[in-house]
Amino acid sequence: MMKAKYEVADILRRNHHILEHIVVNRWKLRTLYAIEICRTATMGGHIDQCLNTACNKTHISYNSCRNRHCPKCQGHKQHEWILARENELINTSYYHMVFTLPSELHKLTFANQKTVYSILFKTAWSVVRDFAANPKFIGGKTGMISILHTWGQNLSFHPHLHCIVPGGGINPNKKWKAAKGKDKYLFPVKAISKVFRARFIKQIRLHFNLHPEIYKLLFQKKWVVYCKQPFYGPKQVIEYLGRYTHKVAISNHRLIDIRDQQVTFMAKDYKHGGKKQPVSLSDREFIRRFCFHILPKGFTRIRHYGILSSSLKKGILPILHEQLGLVKLCPQEESKHRICPSCQKGELITIRYFDNRGPPKNIKALDKAIIQTIIKIKS
Structure with a gap:
């Protein structure tokens, strides 16, 4: 991929003197400073030389900040993550589910990110786990890989969970049971949406003391859980999932102009069929929105559940590989x-x-x- 013409770091550097006035959270400020100095002389680096005697050129490389929110530091991590998933794949179909929080909960979520995000992970898995256990759908124990995203295309606050769920599960006799939807559907969307809404609101009641009218409003609104048709196979699912695992709020390649203290970037407008359109924000507003998506310190945004969790997969995956066959992706090794x-x-x-x-x-x-x-x- 060609080098981006503009970078988020460029915007941060020219606003370095006012960052403390825009961002009051010290952890977020540290993240911005890390992105600002990523791959610059400030980070130090090394000198490489070509061993080809006909070339013999030297190259200077500066160190990366390795911050998970940095647009320049995710490609290598993403590749490593994909390679590590090869031995964890089950030779079956997979479904992509998205659990989204309604806009009425955005203020509460932003003010209590660790708590609400944890509830989101916990509730989504409880719904998938219990629907999978129902003999009408699978009648077994399934698994799930979940990735938290908090942004919309225009950098607005839009917390949602991308989940990959295998099209089946393992029964008490450790035999694989395929989902009964026959690759047309995994669970009924309307039913799973209502259960997700009820369980999430129940958890919110346990953790927060909100006005009764808010709960009434939340129950009146339809919560939609998106469930896409299955992927063609494990290779497609891991490539698709790899695009989500180490994504950041905005990539440098989406920036098209940063002149005159304005930032213009391309964004998909899903209200008009996903058509790409330019969005312009002032530097201050761009930085403010970018900070929406800096996660709390130490918060885990990729989680594995059920038969794909670290505690179970070592014992269960060999059994499933024996029953369903091994998956060989033959990824391009570095x-x-x-x-x-x-x-x-x-x-x-x-x-x-x-x-x-x-x-x-x-x-x-x-x-x-x-x-x-x-x-x-x-x-």
């Missing part, structure tokens, strides 16, 4: 060698590390003995 971007042939080796004072001024004068030693070891 090369152990780093290839020179200049000649596209030579292997890169790191010849020097540097701190926030920056790289040495005369890179060509670096000790050639280091390079010769490495070449001998490699050969």
Whole structure:
């Protein structure tokens, strides 16, 4: 993918002097500062050199901040996550479900993020678990992978949970039972929406003392749980899921202009068939909205449940692989060698590390003995 013309970091850097006035939360402020200095000399870095004697070029690389909200730090983590899922896949169909909170709960959610997000995870799994246990649908124990997203396309606050659920479960005799919808549906959407609404509101009552009118309003509103038709197979589901796992509120490639203290980016308008349209915000409003989606410190946004949870999958997955067969994705492994971007042939080796004072001024004068030693070891 080509390098983005503009970056979120550019917007943060030009507003560095007023960030403390826009963001009062210290944790969110630390996150913004990390994104601002990501892959700059402030982070330190290293110098690589190409071992191809016909090239022999040096390349300076700056360290990443590795913050999970940084648009520049998610690609490598996403690839690692996808590779790690290969041995956890079940050779069956999978369904994509989305549990969304109504707008009436947005203020409560934003003010109590850890609590409400935890309730969202807990309630969504309880609904899926109990519907799967019902003999009308599966009659067994299923699993789920859930990923929390908090944003809409225009960076508005829109908390929702993306869930991937296998099309079946394991019965008490440890035999696989396929869902009875025959790949047309997993659970009835209307029924699951009503149960989700009732259970979520029950949990809200236990944790918060809201005005009775609010509960009345929540029950009057239809809560829609989205459930898509199954994927073609495990390969498609893991590629699809991989796009969601390490997504951030906005990618740098969506930015189309950042001049005159204004930020313009492309956003899908789902009210008009998902058509892409430009959205313009002031710097201050863009930063304010971006901060909506910085999660509380230590909060886990990807969770595994049931037969896909860490406590059960080690014992159950081998049984299911024996019954249903193994899944072989043959994903493209990352090369152990780093290839020179200049000649596209030579292997890169790191010849020097540097701190926030920056790289040495005369890179060509670096000790050639280091390079010769490495070449001998490699050969």
